[in-house]
Amino acid sequence: xxxxxxxxxxxxxxxxxxxxxxxxxxxxxxxxxxxxxxxxxxxxxxxxxxxxxxxxxxxxxxxxxxxxxxxxxxxxxxxx
Numbered sequence: 171x172x173x174x175x176x177x178x179x180x181x182x183x184x185x186x187x188x189x190x191x192x193x194x195x196x197x198x199x200x201x202x203x204x205x206x207x208x209x210x211x212x213x214x215x216x217x218x219x220x221x222x223x224x225x226x227x228x229x230x231x232x233x234x235x236x237x238x239x240x241x242x243x244x245x246x247x248x249x250x
Contacts, residue, residue: 183209184231191219191228192243220247 187210189195201208211227212219219225225248232240 179207179209182207183211184228187211187219187224187228188232188240188244190214191225191247222248 186195186200186208189200190197190210195203197214210219212221212224217224225244229241229244229248232238232244
């Protein structure tokens with residue numbers, strides 16, 4: 171069961187990062203929606219998540235989930 175919980179937290183962190191990076195959500199909105207937990211694959215106090223490493227991580231994640239619209243949006247941000 172612990173593996174599934176960790177996987178759910180990982181997936182949520184990727185969704186949270188996508189929302190912040192693309193401007194579809196703010197930290198406050200994400201906190202309100204995820205009262206129990208708030209995870210990100212980067213430290214929002216130190217960076218905005220738009221670095222190549224974070225964008226590549228998100229693109230890989232959403233490619234595996236076949237969420238190609240999100241990948242396209244992330245590729246756009248990466249090429250700016």
